[in-house]
Structure formats: structure tokens, C-alpha cells
Amino acid sequence: MSQAAPATTPVTGARASASVDASGSFGTLYPYSAQTDLGRSRAINEDSVLALPPLFIVADGMGGHEAGEVASSIAVETIREYTPHRADTSALARALKRANKAILDAVTSGAGRKGMGTTCTALLLRDGQCAIAHVGDSRAYLLREGRLSQLTHDHSVVGALIRSGHLTPAEARVHPNRNVITRALGSETEVAIDTHLIPVLPKDRLLICSDGLTTMIEDAYIQQILSTHAEPVMATQALINAANNAGGRDNISCIVIDITREGSASRNAPSRSKLWRWIAIWMVLASIILGAIGFGIFNYAQTKAYLAPAPSGKVNIYQGLPGHMLGISLNTLSVETTVVLETLSIADQEKIGDNIAYDSVENAQRALEQMVQYARPAEKSPPKSKAP
Numbered sequence: 251m252s253q254a255a256p257a258t259t260p261v262t263g264a265r266a267s268a269s270v271d272a273s274g275s276f277g278t279l280y281p282y283s284a285q286t287d288l289g290r291s292r293a294i295n296e297d298s299v300l301a302l303p304p305l306f307i308v309a310d311g312m313g314g315h316e317a318g319e320v321a322s323s324i325a326v327e328t329i330r331e332y333t334p335h336r337a338d339t340s341a342l343a344r345a346l347k348r349a350n351k352a353i354l355d356a357v358t359s360g361a362g363r364k365g366m367g368t369t370c371t372a373l374l375l376r377d378g379q380c381a382i383a384h385v386g387d388s389r390a391y392l393l394r395e396g397r398l399s400q401l402t403h404d405h406s407v408v409g410a411l412i413r414s415g416h417l418t419p420a421e422a423r424v425h426p427n428r429n430v431i432t433r434a435l436g437s438e439t440e441v442a443i444d445t446h447l448i449p450v451l452p453k454d455r456l457l458i459c460s461d462g463l464t465t466m467i468e469d470a471y472i473q474q475i476l477s478t479h480a481e482p483v484m485a486t487q488a489l490i491n492a493a494n495n496a497g498g499r500d501n502i503s504c505i506v507i508d509i510t511r512e513g514s515a516s517r518n519a520p521s522r523s524k525l526w527r528w529i530a531i532w533m534v535l536a537s538i539i540l541g542a543i544g545f546g547i548f549n550y551a552q553t554k555a556y557l558a559p560a561p562s563g564k565v566n567i568y569q570g571l572p573g574h575m576l577g578i579s580l581n582t583l584s585v586e587t588t589v590v591l592e593t594l595s596i597a598d599q600e601k602i603g604d605n606i607a608y609d610s611v612e613n614a615q616r617a618l619e620q621m622v623q624y625a626r627p628a629e630k631s632p633p634k635s636k637a638p
């Protein structure tokens with residue numbers, strides 16, 4: 251029997267008769283599913299699961315009836331209260347330490363039982379980053395391009411034996427001390443928290459689970475299930491079914507989160523790809539505006555003309571305006587005249603040197619003719635002599 255719970259509330263196993271699930275998506279970025287199941291041997295479910303995007307937690311409580319489920323529930327509630335706003339592993343670890351203190355305080359106040367504790371694997375997704383804080387033998391996995399990798403180390407007796415090469419994962423699954431954990435929230439006043447920060451990519455799939463899954467089925471089988479069930483809710487259900495089919499000796503909790511596209515987990519912050527799209531749009535608009543302005547100036551320039559000295563010492567008539575714009579010349583040589591600059595008056599030479607603009611090539615040509623006319627009498631007429 252499965253009982254639905256709102257997607258944004260913690261799913262506390264103890265409340266469930268058999269199985270509780272929550273699924274949904276955080277905007278369009280992270281479709282997810284969270285489920286916890288009693289299993290086939292236990293009378294109560296001591297696991298607590300939180301699916302409150304961008305925060306996801308699996309806590310596996312221990313300590314017997316009305317203790318384990320209290321400890322795991324205090325853990326998820328406390329971390330929810332103190333969860334950071336960024337993928338900050340140190341801040342997330344501090345939230346777990348507050349949970350540790352809250353569990354110890356609950357024992358002192360009588361709200362919980364002595365000896366109660368919980369594992370905790372908390373995962374926070376922000377701005378394309380996944381922050382993980384972890385204590386105990388619940389696990390976080392990443393499925394990327396079809397390959398499953400474990401992101402957390404088990405703080406357990408068998409976990410240490412596997413890392414030192416004294417045990418294989420298959421041997422650990424049936425080891426008599428497989429349930430003995432070496433670190434938990436609620437056991438000591440000081441607790442060391444493991445943290446990891448990993449970038450997440452589109453098509454990545456994350457899994458957080460309690461040992462009720464991993465002591466029942468092998469990683470290769472988990473990889474196969476995660477690779478073959480497209481919907482997160484189908485994947486979590488298939489994982490729980492597989493653990494139950496293998497014996498279901500413990501409570502089973504799973505959260506599957508899909509990264510559908512690169513982006514921020516913050517609803518208000520624009521994603522990087524959105525930002526680049528806006529930059530590209532503005533660059534295109536700016537090019538169009540600059541192009542239009544340039545075209546207008548070029549067209550205006552073509553209605554003008556000016557005189558300029560040529561290297562040969564003669565005067566040329568140009569259509570357009572002197573100079574360039576965005577590397578394009580605003581003028582073209584229209585007429586190469588035979589007028590020698592030096593034969594003109596000093597004032598006209600200066601006018602030509604200043605590239606004075608005329609309204610057309612014809613007007614420039616007429617102006618040059620007048621300069622020649624003006625210069626000619628002075629140049630050609632002999633010095634005036636007094637009449638005899």
C-alpha cells in the first residue's frame with residue numbers, strides 16, 4: 251500500500267503503514283521522487299525523508315521503537331530550519347551539527363530515548379552545484395552517462411573494512427556487523443561531518459538512499475534500474491520493489507532527482523544559458539542599430555563633395571566626406587583635375603586643405619573654376635606700369 255504525501259513536506263516513515271511517497275518537480279529544473287517503505291521484516295519505519303527542493307534528505311534512525319523515528323525526524327526538521335541559501339557545504343554541515351545537538355537535547359528533555367541516533371545524507375542543489383553533507387551509512391550516488399558512482403563513504407564497520415581491502419561489497423552485505431555504524435547524529439556532542447561539492451550537469455541523476463536499499467541489492471542492479479526508468483517516480487518504486495524482492499530486511503528509502511538542464515535552483519536568478527541568450531540578443535540589436543546609423547551616415551556622405559590636394563600637387567574632387575567610419579571610407583575619387591594647387595591663391599589653397607564640403611561634385615567643380623579664375627589675372631597679368 252502506498253500513501254501519497256505533498257511534495258514539499260518531509261516524509262516520515264513512522265507515520266506510514268507501508269510506504270509513503272512524494273514526487274514533483276522544482277520548476278522545470280529538477281523532477282524528483284521520494285519514497286520510503288517499511289520493508290518486509292520491520293514493524294515500524296525509522297527512516298525519514300525530506301523532499302523540499304532544493305533540499306533533499308534521507309535519515310535512517312536507530313534506537314528501537316519510538317526512538318529511531320524520533321531521531322531521524324528531528325534531524326530532517328532541524329536541517330530544514332537551518333538549511334543555507336547557497337550550495338555552501340560548511341553551512342550545510344553546520345545544519346547537521348545543529349541536528350546532532352537537537353537530538354541530544356531531546357534525550358535530555360525526555361522527548362526522545364537514550365541511545366537514539368540517526369544517519370543523515372543531505373543534499374542541496376543551487377546554481378548548478380550539489381552540496382552534500384553526510385554522516386552514517388545512508389548514501390548519495392550520481393548516475394552520469396549511464397555510470398553510477400557513490401558520492402559518500404559509509405561510516406560503518408563494514409565500510410571501513412571495504413576501504414581497507416579486507417571485505418568486498420558482496421561480503422559486506424551479509425556481514426554480521428553490517429548494521430554497525432561508526433558515526434551518527436545523536437551519539438556524541440561533537441560529530442565530524444563529511445562534505446562534498448560537485449557540479450551537476452544536464453541529464454545527471456542523483457540518488458539518496460538508506461542502507462535498506464544498498465544491503466539488499468548491488469550497485470550494478472541500482473545502476474540498471476536508474477538507467478532504465480525514465481520517470482523518477484518509476485525509478486524509486488522499482489528500487490523499493492527490488493529491495494523487497496531481495497528480502498526487504500530493513501526500511502527502504504530512496505530519493506531520485508533528475509537534472510534536466512543546466513541552471514540555477516534559485517527561481518529568481520536567471521540561468522547562465524538565459525543570460526548568454528540575452529547577451530546575444532543585445533549584441534545583435536546593437537549591431538543592427540550601429541549598422542543603421544552607419545548606413546545613414548554613409549548615404550548622407552554621398553550627397554557631399556570636397557576638394558583635396560593630390561600627391562601630384564594637383565587638386566582632386568572627391569564625392570563624399572573626408573575620413574572613414576567603422577573601417578569603411580566615406581568618399582570616392584570623382585575627378586582628377588589638372589589644376590595645380592600652388593597656382594591658386596593662398597586663401598583658396600587653405601580652403602582646399604581644409605576639405606570644405608560642397609553640396610555636389612558639380613558645385614565643387616564650379617568652386618574650383620572660380621578659384622582658377624580668381625588666381626589667373628594675378629598670375630598672368632604683367633605688373634602694372636604707370637602710364638607714360
Ligand code: CA
Pocket residue numbers: 310460461462500501
Ligand atoms: Ca536502516
